[in-house]
Structures are given as C-alpha cells and as structure tokens.
Amino acid sequence: MTETSRIRNFCIVAHIDHGKSTLADRLLELTHAVADRDMRAQYLDKMDLERERGITIKAQAVRLAHDGYELNLIDTPGHVDFTYEVSRSLAACEGAILLVDAAQGIEAQTLANYHLARDAGLAIVPALNKIDLPAADPDEVARELGVLLGRDPSEVLRISAKTGEGVPELLRAVIERVPHPGGDASKPLQALIFDSAFDAYRGVITYVRVHEGVLPSRARIRMMATKVETEAEETGVMSPEATPISQLGPGEVGYLVTGLKDVHQAKVGDTITLAGKHGAKEPLHGYREPKPMVWSGLFPAEGGDYSDLRDALDKLKLSDSALHYEPETSQALGFGFRCGFLGLLHMDIVKERLEREFDLELIATAPNVEFRIARGEEVTVVHNPAEMPTPGTYDRVEEPVVFATVVTPSDYLGAVLDLCQSRRGEQVDMSYMSPERAEVHYVLPLTEIVFDFFDQLKSRTRGYASLDYEPWGYQTADLVRVDVLLHGEPVDAFSSVVHRDKAYAYGRQMVERLKTLIPRQLFDVAIQATIGSRIVARETVKAKRKDVLAKCYGGDITRKRKLLEEQKRGKARLRRVGRVDVPQEAFIAALRVDEGASKGKK
Amino acid sequence: MSTGIYVHVPFCPTRCGYCDFNAYAGLDGLKPRYVTALLREVELAAPGWDDQDVVSVFLGGGTPTTLDAADLKALLAHLGDRFAVAPGAEVTVEANPDTVDEAKLAALRDAGYGRLSMGAQSFDRTVLSSLERIHDPDSVHRAFAAARAAGYENVNLDLIYGADGEGLDSWERTLLETVALQPEHVSAYALTIEPATPLGRKVASGAVPAPDPDLQADMFATACAVLCDAGYGHYEVSNWAKPGYECRHNLGYWERRPYLGLGAGAHSYRQDRRWWNVRPPEEYLRRVGSGELPVGGQERLEPADAYLEEVFLRLRILEGIPASWVEPGRAEPFLESGLLELDHDALVPTERGMLLLNELVLALAG
Ligand SMILES: Nc1nc2c(ncn2[C@@H]2O[C@H](COP(=O)(O)OP(=O)(O)O)[C@@H](O)[C@H]2O)c(=O)[nH]1
Ligand code: SF4
Numbered sequence: 001m002t003e004t005s006r007i008r009n010f011c012i013v014a015h016i017d018h019g020k021s022t023l024a025d026r027l028l029e030l031t032h033a034v035a036d037r038d039m040r041a042q043y044l045d046k047m048d049l050e051r052e053r054g055i056t057i058k059a060q061a062v063r064l065a066h067d068g069y070e071l072n073l074i075d076t077p078g079h080v081d082f083t084y085e086v087s088r089s090l091a092a093c094e095g096a097i098l099l100v101d102a103a104q105g106i107e108a109q110t111l112a113n114y115h116l117a118r119d120a121g122l123a124i125v126p127a128l129n130k131i132d133l134p135a136a137d138p139d140e141v142a143r144e145l146g147v148l149l150g151r152d153p154s155e156v157l158r159i160s161a162k163t164g165e166g167v168p169e170l171l172r173a174v175i176e177r178v179p180h181p182g183g184d185a186s187k188p189l190q191a192l193i194f195d196s197a198f199d200a201y202r203g204v205i206t207y208v209r210v211h212e213g214v215l216p217s218r219a220r221i222r223m224m225a226t227k228v229e230t231e232a233e234e235t236g237v238m239s240p241e242a243t244p245i246s247q248l249g250p251g252e253v254g255y256l257v258t259g260l261k262d263v264h265q266a267k268v269g270d271t272i273t274l275a276g277k278h279g280a281k282e283p284l285h286g287y288r289e290p291k292p293m294v295w296s297g298l299f300p301a302e303g304g305d306y307s308d309l310r311d312a313l314d315k316l317k318l319s320d321s322a323l324h325y326e327p328e329t330s331q332a333l334g335f336g337f338r339c340g341f342l343g344l345l346h347m348d349i350v351k352e353r354l355e356r357e358f359d360l361e362l363i364a365t366a367p368n369v370e371f372r373i374a375r376g377e378e379v380t381v382v383h384n385p386a387e388m389p390t391p392g393t394y395d396r397v398e399e400p401v402v403f404a405t406v407v408t409p410s411d412y413l414g415a416v417l418d419l420c421q422s423r424r425g426e427q428v429d430m431s432y433m434s435p436e437r438a439e440v441h442y443v444l445p446l447t448e449i450v451f452d453f454f455d456q457l458k459s460r461t462r463g464y465a466s467l468d469y470e471p472w473g474y475q476t477a478d479l480v481r482v483d484v485l486l487h488g489e490p491v492d493a494f495s496s497v498v499h500r501d502k503a504y505a506y507g508r509q510m511v512e513r514l515k516t517l518i519p520r521q522l523f524d525v526a527i528q529a530t531i532g533s534r535i536v537a538r539e540t541v542k543a544k545r546k547d548v549l550a551k552c553y554g555g556d557i558t559r560k561r562k563l564l565e566e567q568k569r570g571k572a573r574l575r576r577v578g579r580v581d582v583p584q585e586a587f588i589a590a591l592r593v594d595e596g597a598s599k600g601k602k
Numbered sequence: 603m604s605t606g607i608y609v610h611v612p613f614c615p616t617r618c619g620y621c622d623f624n625a626y627a628g629l630d631g632l633k634p635r636y637v638t639a640l641l642r643e644v645e646l647a648a649p650g651w652d653d654q655d656v657v658s659v660f661l662g663g664g665t666p667t668t669l670d671a672a673d674l675k676a677l678l679a680h681l682g683d684r685f686a687v688a689p690g691a692e693v694t695v696e697a698n699p700d701t702v703d704e705a706k707l708a709a710l711r712d713a714g715y716g717r718l719s720m721g722a723q724s725f726d727r728t729v730l731s732s733l734e735r736i737h738d739p740d741s742v743h744r745a746f747a748a749a750r751a752a753g754y755e756n757v758n759l760d761l762i763y764g765a766d767g768e769g770l771d772s773w774e775r776t777l778l779e780t781v782a783l784q785p786e787h788v789s790a791y792a793l794t795i796e797p798a799t800p801l802g803r804k805v806a807s808g809a810v811p812a813p814d815p816d817l818q819a820d821m822f823a824t825a826c827a828v829l830c831d832a833g834y835g836h837y838e839v840s841n842w843a844k845p846g847y848e849c850r851h852n853l854g855y856w857e858r859r860p861y862l863g864l865g866a867g868a869h870s871y872r873q874d875r876r877w878w879n880v881r882p883p884e885e886y887l888r889r890v891g892s893g894e895l896p897v898g899g900q901e902r903l904e905p906a907d908a909y910l911e912e913v914f915l916r917l918r919i920l921e922g923i924p925a926s927w928v929e930p931g932r933a934e935p936f937l938e939s940g941l942l943e944l945d946h947d948a949l950v951p952t953e954r955g956m957l958l959l960n961e962l963v964l965a966l967a968g
Contacts, residue, residue: 522939522961545819548959550791550840552918554608554855555869558876558901561911567960568968 001185001214001249002070008178009209009253010125011074011089013113014099015106015466019129022161023099024062027073028240030167031064060195061092061207061253063237069175072253074194074209076113081343083116083470084290088194088269090116091286092209092253095123095178097170098145102128102136102158106144106433108407112468114148123178124149125157127170132160144433181211183250188280189213191248191256191272193223196263198319202233204260208272209253211284216247220275221258224283228265229275233257263321290322292340293400293471294347294367294450295383297328297493298354299336301361301584302573306335312358313337316350323350328384332493332577333363333587338384341367344450363584365493366591369446372398372474385495388481390532398474400446403428405439406457408465413438415460423448424477424499443472447497482507482536484514485528489578494590507537510590517586520544525580604688605654606854607681609640610865611666612883615701619734619804620765622796624867624881625664632883636865637673639890641680643864646895648684651862656685658692658851661715667697671706675713682714692850694719694758699737699745707752717849718749719758719787724765725779726772732765733793734801739779746783756847758787763821764813765793773821774828781832786847790825791840792818819957826953838919839956856915858908866896874903913967917959922950928966936962 014020064071076089090096096117100110117124126145128138138158146153157173159166195207208215215221217235222228234257236244248254258266268290271283300309313325324340341347347367354360370383373394382388388397404425408416410432417440420427425442432438444453449469457465482503484494494514498506507529514527518541529537552560574581613633614625659681666674674695681687694717695710707718724730725739742759749757759780763773780788793813795805804810826836834842838856841849854861860872866886869878877900880886889896903911916923925933925947933949936942941955941962955962 522941522958542816544815544958545954546792546815546822546957547961548792548839548957550794552839552855552915553852554861554863554871555867555878557855557871557911557915558869560914561907564910564914564960564963568964571964571968 001247002252004183004249004251005180006068007070007072007180007251008095008175009072009074009093009181009251010095010097010122010174010178011076011093011117012097012099013076013110013117014129015101015104015109015113018099018101018104018107018110019161020099023097023129023159023167024073024075026161026164026167027064027171028062030164030171031066031071061238061255062240063253064239066171067175070252071171071174074253081293081341081346084288084342085195085268086113086116087120087286088192090120090122091284092192092194093120093122094181095125095174097174098124098126098149099129100126100141100145102130102138102141103133105137105141105437106148106407108405108466108468111148111405111407111439112470125170125173125177126151126155127157127159127166129159129161131158132163132165140434144437147433181251183210183212185214185250187212187250188278189215189221189273190280190284191215192284193266193268193270193272196266196268196321198263202257202259204258204263204266206256206258206266206272207253208248208256210248210250212250212280213274214247214249215256215272217244221272222275222279223266223270224273224280225270225287226265226267228260230258230260230265233259262318264317267321290342291471292322292324292370292383293343293446294341294369295338296341296347296367297330297333297336297338297365297384298325298351299330299333299363299365301363305360308358309337309354309360309362312354312360313339315358316353320350322346330365330386330492332491332575332582333365336363340383344454363587364591366496367450368497369400369450371479371497374398385481385497386492388479388495388497391480396476397479399477399479401443401472401475402446402449402469403472404442404444404449404467404469406442406465406467407433407437407439408461410436410438412461412465413440416440416457416465419453419456419460420444423453443475444469445475445477445499446471480531482510483530484510485526485530486514486518486577486580486582487525489580491577493587503531504536507531511537511539514586514590515539515541517589518580518582519586521580523579603654604657604854604859605651606658606660606851606859606861607656607685608851608861608863608865608868609659609661609666609677609681610863610868610879611636611661611663611669612866613668614663614665614698615668616734616736617800619801620762620793620796620799622799623664626883629883630668632887633669633673635887636883637669637677639887640677640865642890643896644677644680644684646890646893647862647864651685654686654860656681656687656691658854659687659694660851661693661695663696665698665701665721666695667701667706667710671709671713674710674715678714692717694849694851696721697745699741702745702748704748704751707749707754711753716754717756717758718754719760719789720745720749722746722759722780723762724768724772725776726768729762729765729768729772729776732767733762743783746785756787757785758789758849759783759785761788761790761825762793763790763825764818766810766813770817770820770824774824777825777828781828781834787841787843787849788829788834789841790822790829792822822957823953836920836953839959853919856919858912858915867898874908876901876903910963910967914959914963917951917962917966920950920956922948923966925949932966936965 012020061072061074074089074092076086131138142153142156145156157170159170190212191208191210193206197205199205219232221232234244235248236242237254260266269287273279317323322342325337328336328338373380374396375394406416420442425444428441430440478500479497480500480503481497483490511527511529523543525541527539528535549560574583612624612626614627617627693715695715696719698721722742796802805812829842836842837848863870866883867881877897879896880898886896942949943952
C-alpha cells in the first residue's frame, strides 16, 4: 500500500483530437511504464473500434511510477453520450489536466469537460498542446484559458505531446498542483466502480477507486446498489499490463476481477464494500442508473434471423450495461427490437458491433427520443412513435430537453443562433471568449439534436463550431405523430413524432424522399403523409410502362437470361407493404436521418 | 435440323458512342488476315455440323460491308462448300449507308447475299449526330435507292428511338419516312444505355440525360401504330415485317434452334450448350492461326435455364406460352390489367405487355 501523500489521481480532459491519447503515450514513455519496443501508438485506446473512430469509449486507469510517486492516470470518455461515465471517472480523481490544442483554441467539449471537472472539485492543470505546430497561437489561447479559469495565463503550461517538449514539466506540475487523496485504512471499505468491462475468460472486471478502507484480494465483497455478493478473485493495477497485487489501499486505483458473469451486477457508480458486518453502512453518493436517451428499432435486414439478433443483443448486453432492448413487431420490417441508447454515438457503436462482431445485416428505424404522455395524473412513457396516441386522447406530451453549449468563431455566430432558434431553442446566455470566438448556451429539445442538428451546425459553420450537451429535464411541447401511407397502407416504420409547426414540412420531405426511393410498380402508388386522418402531403409514383430488353439475338441470350435472373433475385429482396414492393435500400435510405450526426462528432 | 450460321465482322469506320458490340475502328490493317482466318475457322468448325440443314446465313458486325465484295463472295462460297446450305436459304448482310454504293450492292447480291439489313437508325440529323453516327438522312435515301437499283427485294431498315434530343414528333417523322421507302422489314430499338460505353459514361456523369422510359414507351406505341397502318406485322418486340418477310435467321434464335457463330466474339448454340469465341480480333487471329477453335467460354444450360429462355423468347415473338405452363392464379392479374391476352390457350403479351416483358417473365416463370 502506498501512503496517500505519495499518490496522485488525475485524468486528462480535452476536446476530441486535441491530443489526449498522444499525451497519454508520452506519459507512459516518460515513466517507463511501457518498454519502448512495446510502445504502440495510443496505447490506452483498447478496442479496434475505438482505434478506428479515434475515441475512447471505456475508461481505464494506468499506474505510473515517477520520482517516488504513484501516479494514476484515469482515462475518461470524451463524448456527450457518456457524460455519466465521465462524471464517475472524474469522481475517482483529485485533479485534471485540461488540454487544449494551441492551434484550435477552446472548444465546446473543452468547456463541458472543464465544467464537469470543476464541479467535481478537481484541481485543474491547464496545458496547451501542439506548440510545435506553425499555426499554434499559444499566447492567445493561454489568454482565453486564463479568462476561463480566472487565473494568470502564465500558469498555463505549454507542451508538444508529439515531440515530448514540456511533458516532464507537466508531470511535475501534476505532482505539485494536484492534491493527494484522503482516506483512512481503518474505516469500512468504500470503493467506487468507475468502469466495468466484460472479459470472455474472466467475467466482469471492474475498475475501482478506493475511498476508505482496504480492498484485499480474495475478500468477500458486496455491491451496495445491486446487493450482489461475490469474491474479489483478484485485485491489481494496470501498469499498463494487468499486474496482480494483494490489496488496494485508500486513495488507490486499480482493477478487480469479480467472477461475475454480467456487467449489470457490477454497475458503474456503485460502491463496493466488504460483505458482512465489516461493510460500510452508506454507499458513496452519486450512483445513477444509466438512462437511454435515444431509441431506435433494429430489424434483421433479410427477415428470418431474428433469433440471431436476439442472441447478439443478449451477448452485447453482458459488456454494455447501458444498452436496453425489448421485442418489437413492425408490419413493414417484421420482428426486431426497440433499443435504447445513451445517445447517437452509443447507437452507432452498438449497430456497428452487431454488424461487425456478429455479422448481422440490420435495418434501423430513425432514432427518436422518449415522450411522456400525460392524461390527468397518469403518465405513460413511449419510446416508439408508433405507440404515440392520436391527438385529443391525452392532455399533454412532454419531451426531453438538453442544455447545449456551442463554441463558434464569431463570424458564424449569426448562423448558429439562427439554427438554434429554428430548432426551438431557448437561449440561456452568450459570451465572447475573445473577439474571434463566442460561446452560447441553449436549452434545446433533444429530438431536434437527434434529427439533424449536428450536421446542420457543421455545414453552416464549415465545421468550425463545436457542440456539447447534457440532459436538462422535460418540457411540454405540441408534438404530433406523422404517419406515412403507401397505397393506403400505413408503414409503421416511417411514423415519426415531430413538433406541429414542422409536421407539414416533415411530411413533405418524407413523401418526396420516398417518391425517389419507391420503384415504379405496375400500378400508380400513392404516397401520403398524414396527421391523424388529415393528409398533409401526397405524391404519386406513376405506374411503370417499360421494362423490356430492346434486343435479344444470338450472343445476347445468355446475358439477358442472367439479367432476368438478377432481377428475380432483386425481387426476392423486396418487402411487401400491402401490394407495394419496397426494396430494402429504400427503407434504409428513407430512415437515414443524416449520417454524420454522431460520426462527425466522434 | 435447321440451323443458322452467323459470321461476325468486327470492323467499323468509327465507333458510335452507344455501341457495345464487338466492333473496332482503326483495325483496318487486320482485314486481310481476318478474312483468311474466317475461311480457316470454317474448316475448323465444320466437322459435326455437316449434317445440319443451314437455312440462314447472317453476316453481322461491326460493319461487314467494310470488307471487299470479293472477300464476302469468297466467304459465302466457302460456307456453301463446307455446309449443307439449303437452296433458297436466307442470306443477310448488314450494311451501313455510307459504306455501300450500287456497284458494291450489285456485287453482293450477285455473290448470293439476297437480304440487306441497313443501319438507318433515324431520319433526323440531330438524332444521328447525337448517336454519333457518321451518316446523314440523305445517305440513307441514297443507299436505299442503290439497293433497289441493285435488285434487292428484301431490305431491312434498323431504327433507334429515344436518343437525347429526340422528341415524339421527330420519331414519328422518322417512321413516316421509313414506311415511305417501303422496306420489307423494319427493326426499331429503344436506345439502351450500356455502362461500358462512352455514352454510358456520359449518362453516369450526368453530361447526357438517360433516356426517359415513358417517352420511349410512347415512341413504341407510335411505332406500333405507324408500322401497323403501313401494313407491317409486329412479330417480335422490336421487329416488324411485311407478310412473309420475317427474318428467318433471327427467328432461329428466338425459337431456340441451333446456330453456329464464326468470327471474333461470335456465339454458338446447340442442344444444351452455348459457347462463344474470344472477343479481341488479335486473339481470334492468333488462335485460329495456330489451328485451334477460338472458343473463349461456354455454358451448359440447366433445364431451369432452358425453361426461362423458352418462356422469355416465346413471349418476345408473340407466340406466347401455353396457359398450362403457368401456376394457376399467376396470369390472372395480368389478363385483368390488360398486359396479357389469351389466344387459343396461349398467354400472349399485348402491346402494353410487350413493354413490360421482364415483369411478365418473372411473374409467370420466376
Ligand atoms: N503536431 C502535433 N500533433 C499532435 C500533437 N499531439 C497530438 N497530435 C496529433 O493530433 C491528432 C489527435 O491526437 P489524439 O492524441 O488522437 O487526440 P485525442 O482525440 O484527444 O486523443 C493526432 O493526429 C496526433 O498525432 C502535438 O503536440 N503536435
Ligand atoms: S456502326 Fe454499328 S457496330 Fe459499328 S460502331 Fe456503330 S453501332 Fe457499333
């Protein structure tokens, strides 16, 4: 056990691409935690998926030894979807390096993460990265940071995570400016789970921060929220490979192999204590169930492999405690699941894992938020537009809203304000960080963000504005369900809940989009958008008149036969809605909101 | 069994932008060797076909009339030596208007080419240039008159409709000028965009609009009306003829009778086997030069393949398929909607049905 005065627990918070992973690599090198030949770029980003997307999904902790200190570097997820996980990681630290790209300046995630870190009471060590870049403007960015932190710009360190310049000084500053943890080895054990992962061989592995008491290997332990008891099979630290140690003392950070088979039994935010009479009476505060914010129906692309999808979700759930799903039946898409996600990125990650790791082909309905429907005192929660009752049968509907932070070059401020306004935003405040950069806060309906807000923001500001947001409760809104009918048959997968003012435009857009996607049939097909029984938009796909091969002579016969066979296979892939044959691709394309909603954001 | 022989001549003066035939401009230097190779291939291929009754010979391309009349004469004579070409067999040569004059046509007729198929394509100058054809409407008139003067009494005119810039009016004028000439046979094809052609690439890039299928459907209806009024019988989706002038050679393809293809890229068919020669003329020359059959590939038709071909070819030639071939209930919707009609127990496509033949084939046989 290391004496608490020799321990520093810290994390790095930064906007995406400002150099967090690169800095982590330098720190590993500097403290010789990884032999140079083992050094692989961005050591801490573990999963392949993360490596490709350049994000860190799962937090992890590494113990570094330096100058007789035990430094625990706790990696935090960088995306809004995982705000709750970020907050748990921050709760395991006493300090944070606030890393800002000296060429980019402060961005929305810098601010959001800074506020979270400050609210968690962490000591902030500000640092500018990428000072080697010719475009870097460290003086200006240091000034902005000084204003943000209310400190002298000279306290802002300057480094290059790429060349290593300034990194030893930064490490020194962490030791000097970050307070050591408290904690008393004689008190009952209280250890915070700030991350958990599922290992196919060893079961659930949790990452913990001991606040009080001692967590010995092989002890009988209890999860205070889930009340699950188990044996601590192994305690250890990542340095950065897993290294077993006999116990974790107060202030220390490490991993714990629980022997449990399901991440739901050891949840992020829960407190671990000893089983029996030596256990703590109270858990550490702040545990919360992860709550899905975004919903979407997932269906097997070519019917039939519904049970494969179910098995895959069951497996995925073992390692993803935030994933929700329940069976759903769609007339148009068949059997599938309505899934709940923390956000759009989480949704994309799950879809991608299902397709990649489980080799499934999926159709996903457009993401939607949950709605609360109030009838007198009674409130029903709906996560599927198809379940939204008809107008007049309820008193009001509430939708979730978020507190959004947008940082933008001043030149685009007008465009940003227009966008937020047009998406039913309520401005909270607005300020200039410098003459060139402004920061605005809005309360926005989440449904607008889920729709295409992020893409619009990027395209209207040429990619220069950044966005971050956090849940902010519910508001009453005038929402209606828009249905889409093909040849008189409603297609449940295309139903959507939108604000009344936009219902007409939305209906028009869907109908026009479908007009280009529904292939011509042997009869005229009416495409209609309706609200209740009122038709708000209508288009017709005219019957096709010509589908014949002009010529067919000696050499063509084989080729033409093959074309027919191909056309036949194409027909087999069509789904029937009433009398209308709809290709798979039409569903996918019609349901695609806007690609980059999460991808651009990362 | 009655058999057809097809001979492919892959040379053209220039290449038309829409063309995906095995045709080449700028290979004229190969012509003498190509003719020699054709004669040689006749020798190589003839064994096994000697017992077949050859009822038609078709010289296609490319542009066969880019070869000298003497060579074409020698070729036909050689075929006559090696195969049982029936007396009165239909012998067709394809020609493009600018490659023939009266003298040449007379020589061809003399040599035994009794049927002439001419690539007129259109009588509208802008359509011809949009198709990148080198001739103009006057050349068609001139060549047609030359054919009559040379004694041709069985002439086909090929037409294409739906090129960029062609409207319904222009197409109707082309049809009227065509029937005014009174050819014995007319083929009218909807322009089809093949991806691997210069035109295909222009359409893909948006430089040229894709043909409008509805306009092409209207054009088809116009062709049916004008040609029928002028006394032509509609006997295949894209073919019309005065009574008795249906192309026997092409009917052979559609009735699934055997055919032997000679020349670069030519296809052959017999019983359950279809095979094809190598496409590039140089490779063809090399293969034949070394004394081998220049076969480039082949397929064996499974019964299901043969059935599908039988169905779609019968529907194309309006012979229709026996109602008993079709599962009960499948044809009814099309009979009701007027795409099919019942002609003595055979399901035959109507004029509207012909334009939706792919759908019909898949619905009936798929
Ligand atoms: N020139 C320069 N590039 C850097 C520096 N630090 C990081 N980068 C680059 O910036 C990009 C994003 O860095 P990364 O560490 O992945 O950022 P993260 O998203 O915050 O983890 C990568 O291409 C890095 O190579 C630096 O100090 N100088
Ligand atoms: S003349 Fe006929 S074969 Fe020759 S390039 Fe033109 S379309 Fe093709």
